[in-house]
Amino acid sequence: MKKIVFDLLNNDNGEEQAILGAKRFLQENSDYFLILVGHEQLIKKHLSDYIDRIAIINNETIVHIESSPRDVLRTQNSMLEAFKQLNESNADGILSSGDSGSLITLSSLKVKRLLGIERPAFMPILPTTTDKKMLLIDAGANIEIKPEYLSQWAMIASEWYSILFGSKKPIVGQLNVGVEEYKGSEITKNAKNILKEVSKSANFVFNGYVEATNAINGDIDILVVDGYGGNVFLKTLEGTFIAFSKLLKNILLKNWKTKLAALILKRHLREFKQKFDYRNTGGAFIIGLEKIVVKAHGGSDELAFYNALNQIKIGIENNISTILNKKFKEADNED
Amino acid sequence: MKKIVFDLLNNDNGEEQAILGAKRFLQENSDYFLILVGHEQLIKKHLSDYIDRIAIINNETIVHIESSPRDVLRTQNSMLEAFKQLNESNADGILSSGDSGSLITLSSLKVKRLLGIERPAFMPILPTTTDKKMLLIDAGANIEIKPEYLSQWAMIASEWYSILFGSKKPIVGQLNVGVEEYKGSEITKNAKNILKEVSKSANFVFNGYVEATNAINGDIDILVVDGYGGNVFLKTLEGTFIAFSKLLKNILLKNWKTKLAALILKRHLREFKQKFDYRNTGGAFIIGLEKIVVKAHGGSDELAFYNALNQIKIGIENNISTILNKKFKEADNED
Numbered sequence: 034m035k036k037i038v039f040d041l042l043n044n045d046n047g048e049e050q051a052i053l054g055a056k057r058f059l060q061e062n063s064d065y066f067l068i069l070v071g072h073e074q075l076i077k078k079h080l081s082d083y084i085d086r087i088a089i090i091n092n093e094t095i096v097h098i099e100s101s102p103r104d105v106l107r108t109q110n111s112m113l114e115a116f117k118q119l120n121e122s123n124a125d126g127i128l129s130s131g132d133s134g135s136l137i138t139l140s141s142l143k144v145k146r147l148l149g150i151e152r153p154a155f156m157p158i159l160p161t162t163t164d165k166k167m168l169l170i171d172a173g174a175n176i177e178i179k180p181e182y183l184s185q186w187a188m189i190a191s192e193w194y195s196i197l198f199g200s201k202k203p204i205v206g207q208l209n210v211g212v213e214e215y216k217g218s219e220i221t222k223n224a225k226n227i228l229k230e231v232s233k234s235a236n237f238v239f240n241g242y243v244e245a246t247n248a249i250n251g252d253i254d255i256l257v258v259d260g261y262g263g264n265v266f267l268k269t270l271e272g273t274f275i276a277f278s279k280l281l282k283n284i285l286l287k288n289w290k291t292k293l294a295a296l297i298l299k300r301h302l303r304e305f306k307q308k309f310d311y312r313n314t315g316g317a318f319i320i321g322l323e324k325i326v327v328k329a330h331g332g333s334d335e336l337a338f339y340n341a342l343n344q345i346k347i348g349i350e351n352n353i354s355t356i357l358n359k360k361f362k363e364a365d366n367e368d
Numbered sequence: 369m370k371k372i373v374f375d376l377l378n379n380d381n382g383e384e385q386a387i388l389g390a391k392r393f394l395q396e397n398s399d400y401f402l403i404l405v406g407h408e409q410l411i412k413k414h415l416s417d418y419i420d421r422i423a424i425i426n427n428e429t430i431v432h433i434e435s436s437p438r439d440v441l442r443t444q445n446s447m448l449e450a451f452k453q454l455n456e457s458n459a460d461g462i463l464s465s466g467d468s469g470s471l472i473t474l475s476s477l478k479v480k481r482l483l484g485i486e487r488p489a490f491m492p493i494l495p496t497t498t499d500k501k502m503l504l505i506d507a508g509a510n511i512e513i514k515p516e517y518l519s520q521w522a523m524i525a526s527e528w529y530s531i532l533f534g535s536k537k538p539i540v541g542q543l544n545v546g547v548e549e550y551k552g553s554e555i556t557k558n559a560k561n562i563l564k565e566v567s568k569s570a571n572f573v574f575n576g577y578v579e580a581t582n583a584i585n586g587d588i589d590i591l592v593v594d595g596y597g598g599n600v601f602l603k604t605l606e607g608t609f610i611a612f613s614k615l616l617k618n619i620l621l622k623n624w625k626t627k628l629a630a631l632i633l634k635r636h637l638r639e640f641k642q643k644f645d646y647r648n649t650g651g652a653f654i655i656g657l658e659k660i661v662v663k664a665h666g667g668s669d670e671l672a673f674y675n676a677l678n679q680i681k682i683g684i685e686n687n688i689s690t691i692l693n694k695k696f697k698e699a700d701n702e703d
Contacts, residue, residue, distance in 0.1 A: 177553055244603050262596065266600050272582060301626065
């Protein structure tokens, strides 16, 4: 049986939504075993039908970060406990909706890295203006980078992209302040040269620099960048979406005429909103590790948690960790 | 008479829109003298009524950048000529809608810096979701920075903000990957400490870190950041706005019912669009210099050029360069 560890605490909507997400996943996947970290009584109340396919680790301590993400190591909180379980039970993946920094910290310290990967990175799935999705890497785990990180991440991301969206050779773009060759920092330029070189024998096409202005127009499948640029990009995208939605809502509620228009547009606007609401795009991966680590959004509901468990399942069923380890081993031997 | 130099070439809409913008400005400001760099015949054709308040420098060479912004120095193009005129005629300001990199290069090399300012920076005016505008600095001139740049720029930006929008003590925020004290690079953290210290005796309130998610909600008047983060922020904002507008348009054109709704909303949506269309927010300043340098958008029309000339005028009439030089001199003496 395949095993996933699930930290049920540390989310904004309380533990129940997480448990209900787990329930739905258990219903539909009889070959999966979940190791659940949270309030034992609450878990038992909801999941009594699945008692033979779950292990319950009672823990009621949420993560509390004061001065550094490393604070996660200082209490016996559910996230730390979940990582302990990941190793002890030899599970395949782990899900949490808690603080990103803590999750990155634990991923770095408690999970073995893939061969040849220097740093794990944060990889959310983003919508584009077309029907396609894109992967962003790194969205904030590594504020400063070495040039070679980007090509390592691009290799992992392209493997994930193929599995998730079926594209054999995804297109990788590098976020920069301009598309001209002379633009960007020395690290950016060096990273570009390495990406160009690596792409010759890798499972992705490298499209060079991309400006943020055009990054979500669907031309690019994977956007690679240091965690600083990636974080600013992601949060500006989210912020603009929120601002845009609010302003549009104000227009639609202006008077009875605009309310009539709102009524006509309701269904279409809902589709648009759902597409760009980052809570609906799935959990973010923390990649570069031998286990599959997924961070669900802090505001996840039952459906979002269920989807995040499915993301891990897709990775497990496609043997992503074995494939990646093999690839990097080969790359290592060629050197 | 006050003098402004105007590079009429190097814009996407051709020279005529620039000339018409100049014409409108001359009509309304009888105490201004414009030094116009462009096609002599075309200028004469439109501005024969103002011949005593203009100087025409015939130049038909547009800026062509191949491998570096420094290429702007290699031809006798109109932008280079305009900077030459700025110095020779002792004009107060200069306007161009040409390549940003070239403009930064010439600003750095040909214009004297304000006392105590190490690097000029790019400062566009941005809309927020409220009625207020905000200044972003640096939007891309300095990809890498020293920590002390941000406080130098904040001082200049706050002076401009007061002049442009009447606020006595504008609120400065520093763009970062999170608001927690421990987040960000060492440079970011050092810059924050300096900003905190400088704000005690400066004309601005320092509000600490701001995340991109909330940066345009009107809480912040001035957003300071290195040119890398600022550029990604600005371009993501522009790109997302364009993408959302396009998607909204598609919804509105879906069928006769949605077209009816579009008709009802037309006026409101136009207001909304104009507010966020970055072409309507005015030219971007290149600050840190003893002269006022403004970059009009590459797609500027008559009105945009006219507005950009007015921006320079506001700076001139408020003696911004003298005030800033005095301020920095005082700061220098206190050290």
